[in-house]
Amino acid sequence: MRALARLLLAxxxxxxLAACSHYRLGAPGTPLAxxxxxxxxxxxxxxxxxxPLVTDAVRLALARDGRIExxxxxxxxxxxxxxxxRFERDVLAARQDDTALARKFSAKLTAEITxxxxxxxxxxxxxxxxxxxxxFVDSGLQPTEYQTxxxxxxxxxxxxxxxxxxxx
Numbered sequence: 001m002r003a004l005a006r007l008l009l010a011x012x013x014x015x016x017l018a019a020c021s022h023y024r025l026g027a028p029g030t031p032l033a034x035x036x037x038x039x040x041x042x043x044x045x046x047x048x049x050x051x052p053l054v055t056d057a058v059r060l061a062l063a064r065d066g067r068i069e070x071x072x073x074x075x076x077x078x079x080x081x082x083x084x085x086r087f088e089r090d091v092l093a094a095r096q097d098d099t100a101l102a103r104k105f106s107a108k109l110t111a112e113i114t115x116x117x118x119x120x121x122x123x124x125x126x127x128x129x130x131x132x133x134x135x136f137v138d139s140g141l142q143p144t145e146y147q148t149x150x151x152x153x154x155x156x157x158x159x160x161x162x163x164x165x166x167x168x
Contacts (some may be wrong), residue, residue, distance in 0.1 A: 015125065031165050032115060032123045033078035035071040036062065047087035047109055053150055054082060057157035063107050078117045082160065085128075086110040089135075107145070108132040109152045113160055127163060131155040 027075035038059050043051035058080070062068055073079065086108070109131055115124035133155065135148050 029048065031068045033068065033076075033117060033164075034078045035069040036115070036164070037073045037079045038062070038136060039070055039073075039079060040083050041082040041084055041111070042139075043084045044108070044124060045084045045087040047084060047149065047152075048155060049144065050084055050109065050149055053153035054084060054156055057150075058082065058160050061154075061157040061161040062164070065161060065165055070085070071126050076118070078115050080160075080164070081114045081116070083112045084109065085112055105135045105137060107135050107148050108153060109156055111156055111160070114144035115164065124163065128149040129156060129159045129163065131159060 029040065038055060041051040041054045041058075057145060059070060063070055070075075079086055087110075090106045090108070091104075111129050112126045113124060113141045114126055116122050131152055133151050135145070
């Protein structure tokens, strides 16, 4: 009886070690490219000064992750092009004293990204990414948009990094 218990314990230990041998730390899969050049974002939307903010935020998001290396255009394995295509404001709530004036907006920024490798092969072709943030305009629309644009750029950068790095 004792030998049977030892045999079962040894089998269980061997089975658990074999099961753990295939485990890998870190994110699953490999990125589409090992190094990337992030071209300055082209702003075809009405978002004021959004191009440099988005470009900087994307570079920062990729650098923070660390799975992909930022490189110059000549040294990179792939080139990322970002085109901001639409900036919208939708009214979510009106003011109590004047229902024709908005108090809260939903600001939406939409971008198309394209990733092309060094040989010219398109890895990601004009994938649309959209982010939105709710905005209260109690202090006026212009200062509120100015304060919201970095938040939209950061959210968009997070989604773009996710599209490049996470294969599923």
